[in-house]
Amino acid sequence: MAKRDRLSGNEAVAVAMRQINPDVVAAFPITPSTEVPQYFASFVSDGQVDTEFVPVESEHSAMSACIGAQAAGGRTMTATSANGLALMWEMLYIAASSRLPITLAAVNRALSGPINIHNDHSDTMGARDSGWIQIYGESNQEAYDNFIQAVRIGEHPDVMLPVMDCFDGFITSHAVENIELMDDADVKAFVGEYDPEYYLNNASHPVAVGPLDLPPHYFEHKRQQAQAMMNAKKVILEVADEFYKLTGRKYGLFEEYKMDDAEIAMVVLNSTAGTAKYVVDELRANGVKAGLIKVRVFRPFPVDEICEALKNVKAVAVMDKADSFNAAGGPLFTEVTSALYKNAGTVNVINYIYGLGGRDVKTDELKSVYTKLEEIAKTGKVDSVYNYLGVRE
Amino acid sequence: MSKKLSVPGVDVSWKDITPGGIVEAGTCREFKTGDWRSVKPVWKQDACKQCLLCFPVCPDSSIPINKDGKREDFDYDYCKGCGVCANVCPFHAIDMVDED
Numbered sequence: 001m002a003k004r005d006r007l008s009g010n011e012a013v014a015v016a017m018r019q020i021n022p023d024v025v026a027a028f029p030i031t032p033s034t035e036v037p038q039y040f041a042s043f044v045s046d047g048q049v050d051t052e053f054v055p056v057e058s059e060h061s062a063m064s065a066c067i068g069a070q071a072a073g074g075r076t077m078t079a080t081s082a083n084g085l086a087l088m089w090e091m092l093y094i095a096a097s098s099r100l101p102i103t104l105a106a107v108n109r110a111l112s113g114p115i116n117i118h119n120d121h122s123d124t125m126g127a128r129d130s131g132w133i134q135i136y137g138e139s140n141q142e143a144y145d146n147f148i149q150a151v152r153i154g155e156h157p158d159v160m161l162p163v164m165d166c167f168d169g170f171i172t173s174h175a176v177e178n179i180e181l182m183d184d185a186d187v188k189a190f191v192g193e194y195d196p197e198y199y200l201n202n203a204s205h206p207v208a209v210g211p212l213d214l215p216p217h218y219f220e221h222k223r224q225q226a227q228a229m230m231n232a233k234k235v236i237l238e239v240a241d242e243f244y245k246l247t248g249r250k251y252g253l254f255e256e257y258k259m260d261d262a263e264i265a266m267v268v269l270n271s272t273a274g275t276a277k278y279v280v281d282e283l284r285a286n287g288v289k290a291g292l293i294k295v296r297v298f299r300p301f302p303v304d305e306i307c308e309a310l311k312n313v314k315a316v317a318v319m320d321k322a323d324s325f326n327a328a329g330g331p332l333f334t335e336v337t338s339a340l341y342k343n344a345g346t347v348n349v350i351n352y353i354y355g356l357g358g359r360d361v362k363t364d365e366l367k368s369v370y371t372k373l374e375e376i377a378k379t380g381k382v383d384s385v386y387n388y389l390g391v392r393e
Numbered sequence: 394m395s396k397k398l399s400v401p402g403v404d405v406s407w408k409d410i411t412p413g414g415i416v417e418a419g420t421c422r423e424f425k426t427g428d429w430r431s432v433k434p435v436w437k438q439d440a441c442k443q444c445l446l447c448f449p450v451c452p453d454s455s456i457p458i459n460k461d462g463k464r465e466d467f468d469y470d471y472c473k474g475c476g477v478c479a480n481v482c483p484f485h486a487i488d489m490v491d492e493d
Contacts, residue, residue: 098415160413206417208416216403221407221414
């Protein structure tokens, strides 16, 4: 039986890990993700899981240990944030290219510097081309649900890629909300056993993982890796469908909120969607046809689906909680505008960089974005594409 | 049982290449690297006391040990002529000579 509980996002993910009962967890503490391995370590001490917990000396070692354990044939997990993720950088690429489906709880925090422990998306956005699947969630419930689904997605034979379960530091990781937990046995049955075709601890078929790959073969391996990411989209939807049948909670590549007849829309990631939905409801009560798209799957990016979802909208604001420093727009903006290329010229798109370093995002501010969109929809004119929201001028 | 991985040929497509760069263990046997050598070790069997200090230092397993636990002559298919074995030999039973 599913159980109603009240947990923080970190606690919820640690519970998911307990229910999955992985072979190895290797982690190093960093705010705001520290509680994930902390709670999990207590499950290990209390004998509630069979996991080998490896308290490593850095995040580089954490990811290295995960790679070694997953290559050996174990189901492996970790958690990190910000500079911890940055220290994993070179190993993130090796995990992905070696096709090791490690699961990582990426608790979003601003990447130093200046040093800051609060939420934005500069950490995982920096890892967007590392070859990891990236799934973003709005609440503790979504962080929990996405973590369980991540295991199935990554380990699918057509995919075999590592997965990041991204959710907002403090806002989601530390705020305690109600949550519906799955039954332990249901999670166990849902994730099943990790059964890789090739692994190091297979004495009857010894293989080498991660050997030198020179010009005659490296390119073919990267092409194969790209295919895995293309295949992931279908697998993500299949897993979501199975999860829906089990829990009644529906997931897709992104969530459309009041988009059916929307004339203006915002595209966001993670917890800001909750605030933005409140604003959409207010606007709708006043007859404004506002909508919202909350991107769940950022890697692979749902190019065709986003293009389709925005085709009848007159003006769109893409909200980035990370800057790209390309002097043109944030990472989500770049992806969305690329996706819209097929319908180029029919929809006006603007970008806002907002909430950096944990700056509060208020309903009035998001309302001002919709007001700007109404103006653009009416006049058809865009005076500024690349904008900042909530910074002192 | 997982299927045996083939050694990727130069014309293998991305669809058929080994997953994630995994290869069968022991593939270095396929690549004879002895021609990298510019100097070669010569084993002087008469001077050799079979102390076996040489074989564990060989970086490329080019000093075979037989079933009686004795070393045999160099495996020149893989020896790159680094000279570590000659250096550790207490009995000067290995000479390093220029390759012709």
